[in-house]
Amino acid sequence: MTVKQISVFLENRPGTLAALTDVLSANQIDMRALSLSDTADFGVLRIIVDDSYKAAFVLKEAGFICSVTRVLALAVSDTPGGFAKAVTVLGKNGINLEYAYAFTTKKRGLAYMILRVADNDAAIAALTAAGFTLTCQDELVEL
Numbered sequence: 001m002t003v004k005q006i007s008v009f010l011e012n013r014p015g016t017l018a019a020l021t022d023v024l025s026a027n028q029i030d031m032r033a034l035s036l037s038d039t040a041d042f043g044v045l046r047i048i049v050d051d052s053y054k055a056a057f058v059l060k061e062a063g064f065i066c067s068v069t070r071v072l073a074l075a076v077s078d079t080p081g082g083f084a085k086a087v088t089v090l091g092k093n094g095i096n097l098e099y100a101y102a103f104t105t106k107k108r109g110l111a112y113m114i115l116r117v118a119d120n121d122a123a124i125a126a127l128t129a130a131g132f133t134l135t136c137q138d139e140l141v142e143l
Contacts, residue, residue: 001124001134002070004052005114008045009065012038020045023062029055032140033103033114048073048103048114050141071116072123073135078111086113086132093126095119105143112143 010016017036024031033048049055052068059066076082083100090097096118103112112135117123124134135143 001072001128001136002120003048003073003114003135003137003140005069005071005116006047006049006052006056006059007067007069008047008059010043010045012041012043016043017045019062020059020064023058023064024049024055027054027058029058032143033101033112035099035101035114046101046114048140052137069116070120071114072120072127073140074113074115074127075110075133075135076113078109082111083113085130086127089126089130089132090117090123093122095123095126107143 008020010020021031030050031047032050035046037044047055048071056066056068074086076086087097098116098118100113100115103114105112115123127134
C-alpha cells in the first residue's frame with residue numbers, strides 16, 4: 001500500500017526546474033504531487049507521477065540525478081484536525097515522520113498527504129487500524 005516517489009537533485013539556478021518539467025511534459029508524464037526544498041546550491045524535488053518507471057528513466061536519460069522511494073499516500077478528512085489525527089496515531093505508535101506534503105484531487109471532503117516514515121509497514125498497520133485509508137500507486141493515478 002505504498003506509492004513511488006521520485007526524488008531529483010537539482011542545481012539551484014534559473015531554468016533547472018523548467019528543464020525537468022519540459023522532459024516530463026515531452027514524455028506525457030503527469031505529476032500528481034510535488035514538493036520542492038532548497039539550499040544555497042541545490043534543491044530536492046520530490047514528485048509523484050502517473051508512471052514512475054518511465055519518469056525515472058527519461059529523467060536519468062536527460063542527465064538528472066534521481067532516486068525512487070516508497071512513501072505512503074494517506075487520505076485524511078479535509079477538516080481542521082484531519083491531519084492531526086493521523087500524526088497522533090503515528091506518534092502514539094512510535095513511528096517517526098520524516099517529512100510530509102499534500103496534494104489535491106477532485107474528491108471532495110478528503111485531503112491527501114504524502115508521508116515519508118521510518119517504517120512503512122508499521123505506519124500502514126497503525127493507520128489502517130485507526131480507520132485511515134491509504135492509496136496505492138494504481139489508485140493514486142485515478143484520483
